[in-house]
Amino acid sequence: MPGPLARLVGTRLALGSVTLAVVSALVFWATEVLPGNAAYAVLGHNASPAEVRSLEIQLHLNRGIIDQYGSWAGGLLTGHLGTSLADGVSVWSLVEPRLVNSAVLAVVSGLIGSVLAVLLGVAAAARKDSRLDDGMSGVALAITALPEFVVAIALVILLSTVIWHLFPGVSVLTPGTYPWDAPSLLVLPVASLVIIIVPYIFRMTRAAMIEALESEYCEMARLKGVPRRRLLLWHALPNALPPIVQVIALTFLYLAGGIVIVENAFAYPGIGQGLVNAVSARDIPVIQVIVLSLAAFYVVVNIVADVIVLLLSPHRRVAR
DSSP, X not given: OOOHHHHHHHHHHHHHHHHHHHHHHHHHHHHHTSSSOHHHHHHOTTSOHHHHHHHHHHTTTTSOHHHHHHHHHHHHHTTOOOBOTTTOXXXXXXXXXXXXXXXXXXXXXXXXHHHHHHHHHHHHHHTTTSHHHHHXXXXXXXXXXXXXXXXXXXXXXIIIISSOOOSOSSOOOOTTOOGGGSGGGGHHHXXXXXXXXHHHHHHHHHHHHHHHHTSXXXXXXXXXXXXXXXXXXXXXXXXXXXXXXXXXXXXXXXXXXXXXXXXXXXXXXXXXXXXXXXHHHTOHHHHXXXXXXXXXXXXXXHHHHHHHHHHHOGGGSSOO
């Protein structure tokens, strides 16, 4: 009989597969019912009816929606993602570099923000109701009220244009290059996202740590004379990690879709900017692949988070 971990992974993979199938159908249907005509978007409104009809046949737009979906889904399963209507090149050649760029931005921001937020949350919980705790909680609450573009603009003014000229104000990458080729271009976008995500993880860490420190096992350890640092790091923090991991996972899910505004603010060539451009050009194959990629990322992150939480909760790993 499979253990809890195997059952969890199997169940989540099955549900994730069903979710992706439903999302693919919804995305395909939603893009197909967009106003306008994809052939006109490619040829322009000055094209003759004969030219439009010829392109519709070439793109299989004259077939029924179920038939079109079957062909598209079959292409996805065999690795053929289609051709961009706007550029005439393979969809993957357009999406792949943007996926890499956004992945680098999201992972770097998520890791830095998570570590910083957890450290600040532990420090605030250790000094509950002190001036330090009140000050950090107040600042975190104020930051949560700031829109992403306000944070981005403030950093550009502070560190790039008006006060100091330390980092580039835009993060335009040369075609064929990646973020690690020009790390300075990542500084302001990463700083913007870190400032945005830290308050949420900080508040969850603080709350979970306070609850753990007020538990009976921590009180017993305190009565036994366990040093404060050991009490925080070896007794309270491990038991506070499951909810912290869950909010970190939610933060990465936010970064998958929430970086659109930051990418546009810094002209960063990521998946968010690519989605905006594809919608403007009504490049349906690109829209479909980008949205499906984001959905797959959501499924994977949820599975990984659930597995980590299970591993951090010994009582849930015992087969019953």
